[in-house]
Amino acid sequence: MLKKNVLKVVMLFAILAMVLSACGNAAKPAATQAAVAPTEAAAAKPFGQASCAPNCGYKDLVLCFPQLGAESDWRTADTASFKDEAAKDGFTLVFSDAQQKQENQISAVRACIQQGVSVIALPPVVEDGWDAVLTEAFNAGIPVIIVDRSVSADPSLYVSHIGSDMELEGKRAAEEFNKKFPDGAKILELSGTTGSGAAVGRAKGFREALNANIEIIDSQTGNFTRAEAVPVMQAFLQKYKPGVDFQGIFIHNDDMGLGAIEALKAAGVNPGDLFIVSVDGTRGGFQAMVDGWFQADVECNPLLAPQVVEMALKIMNGQPVDKNVLTDETVYYPENAAELLPTRKY
Ligand code: GYE
Secondary structure (H helix, E strand, O other): OHHHHHHHHHHHHHHHHHHHHHHHHHHOOHHHHHHHOOOHHHHHOOOOOOOOOOOOOHHHOEEEEEEOOOOOHHHHHHHHHHHHHHHHHOOEEEEEEOOOOHHHHHHHHHHHHHHOOOEEEEOOOOOOOOHHHHHHHHHOOOOEEEEOOOOOOOHHHOOEEEEOOHHHHHHHHHHHHHHHOOOOEEEEEEEOOOOOHHHHHHHHHHHHHOOOOEEEEEEEEOOOOHHHHHHHHHHHHHHOOEOOOEOEEEEOOHHHHHHHHHHHHHOOOOOOOOEEEEEEOOHHHHHHHHOOOOOEEEEOOOOOHHHHHHHHHHHHOOOOOOOEEEOOOOEEOHHHHHHHHHHOOO
């Protein structure tokens, strides 16, 4: 009898424990659980603070920078910015190139976690799919700064984001079309990598600000590369007659713009026949303005390393940092492109 009762009580406890743990799991995703349940040690000091705090300097910094690729002149300048900064300041840079593949970037982040770097500066190729690896970094106590493009993951999983306001860039491009075509127009869009924060933001901002009488008749991705933009523009030209079916093109970056120009030239289109607005403000983009192909170039600054490194040291020293740091940018026009071209750093 007694034995039976004991058994009953034990079973009741077991069921209760199962119910409780199931409730806990259902209420919070693993990521948030980690974020809201810091251990006592973590609660005592700011997340990411290193043992060298408050005197951490460049010599203490091991910065992991799993670059997303080498798809554009913007990207090349961004990579150079980090390598130059490392050479100048003397911190250790753990660099890799994911060749525009998210799985490569995830492996690189994991390797950096294994290595126990001080800070990870992650430029995510696309927005989605980062929750797991960001949770791993968080649980390992390694602070992550999202650089350049954005992620859709819970903001509690990273310390900050430093980069451009991609929606604003899209809006700025739209304003150029609004000014040029007050009576309306039909235009094409050559967009960046599908699912990337840069392409998503630019497309969104562009559509939000574009006048209702300007119609985007087609939009295709050229994956931010010059090579991939050529066949996309060729296909557009097979379907639509320039100047008749469309009057302008919004292009998400200068490299794709240069690819489009190749295709346009080959089809007998002349500079100025179409109203073309691009993004980045690279030397190639400036040259395209000088040559009459681009009518505006929305700036996107790739020289992000100084800000990222400064923030990394602040985090290591336990100082507070802003959650979102936006780069100050402008729009460039053909009027002074020739004068500014020699001063361009990328
Ligand atoms: O505009 C493009 C590059 O993410 C802001 O990526 C960056 C974009 C940039 O390939 O040229």
